Amino acid sequence: MLLRVESVAKSFATQEGALRVLRGVSLHLARGESVALTGDSGSGKSTLLHLCAGLDRVDSGTIHVADRPVTGQSDSARAALRRGTIGLVFQQFNLIASMSVEANLAFQARLAGREDPARTAEVAARLGLSDLLTRYPENLSGGQQQRVAIGRTLAAAPALVLADEPTGNLDEATGDAVLSLLLDGVAGAGAGLLMVTHSPRLAARCTRRLHLRAGQIVEVT
Numbered sequence: 001m002l003l004r005v006e007s008v009a010k011s012f013a014t015q016e017g018a019l020r021v022l023r024g025v026s027l028h029l030a031r032g033e034s035v036a037l038t039g040d041s042g043s044g045k046s047t048l049l050h051l052c053a054g055l056d057r058v059d060s061g062t063i064h065v066a067d068r069p070v071t072g073q074s075d076s077a078r079a080a081l082r083r084g085t086i087g088l089v090f091q092q093f094n095l096i097a098s099m100s101v102e103a104n105l106a107f108q109a110r111l112a113g114r115e116d117p118a119r120t121a122e123v124a125a126r127l128g129l130s131d132l133l134t135r136y137p138e139n140l141s142g143g144q145q146q147r148v149a150i151g152r153t154l155a156a157a158p159a160l161v162l163a164d165e166p167t168g169n170l171d172e173a174t175g176d177a178v179l180s181l182l183l184d185g186v187a188g189a190g191a192g193l194l195m196v197t198h199s200p201r202l203a204a205r206c207t208r209r210l211h212l213r214a215g216q217i218v219e220v221t
């Protein structure tokens with residue numbers, strides 16, 4: 001199993017006391033699956049994604065990615081797992097402003113120890129970025145920037161892609177096109193995708209849909 005989340009609980013301390021955001025969340029995601037995670041604003045979607053990425057710590061429960069534990073690990077061990085196995089795509093494109101598109105595309109693969117110019121070129125071609133390689137992020141449209149962010153992730157060949165509203169900053173038509181590239185790229189690589197989205201329309205394009213309600217997962221069929 002590529003992603004295994006078992007009975008995860010997470011609270012945040014607030015001025016009104018502990019806010020129990022996740023109350024025993026379990027989910028499984030296999031290779032080749034794309035799973036949409038929907039839920040009302042504040043239901044804990046981003047919190048769950050961050051926990052899966054090892055960017056935050058659970059209160060209780062366990063998370064494994066590619067059979068390796070995320071929970072109960074040191075910050076550096078979680079960072080190493082993230083670098084090697086997980087690709088992150090956020091609503092904010094998070095490109096490195098001082099680097100060209102080509103350097104941005106290669107950056108994560110290098111961090112993962114998997115720099116592969118042929119794969120990077122192929123990903124660039126597939127995402128329609130081949131003519132933009134020498135540009136800098138500030139000279140790209142939003143849709144182009146997000147294609148670079150997705151390309152950067154795919155060029156590193158992660159087993160699991162975690163995406164938080166990856167098309168949230170894009171207009172509908174551009175977002176649809178970018179999501180197609182993300183879904184095709186993940187499926188083509190035999191990876192798995194967990195994608196947070198507000199949009200039932202976008203969620204319907206994934207192979208499976210989960211909904212967070214009152215701190216727990218409900219499967220939507």
Ligand SMILES: Nc1ncnc2c1ncn2[C@@H]1O[C@H](COP(=O)(O)OP(=O)(O)OP(=O)(O)O)[C@@H](O)[C@H]1O
Nearest residue numbers: 012013014021039040041042043044045046047048
């Ligand atoms: N570091 C934090 N400290 C305190 N509260 C937090 C923290 N992070 C998140 N929260 C709270 O936890 C709840 C869940 O937040 P989260 O961002 O996971 O929701 P979400 O479902 O992704 O929401 P949205 O759809 O609006 O992005 C919210 O009430 C939020 O205010």
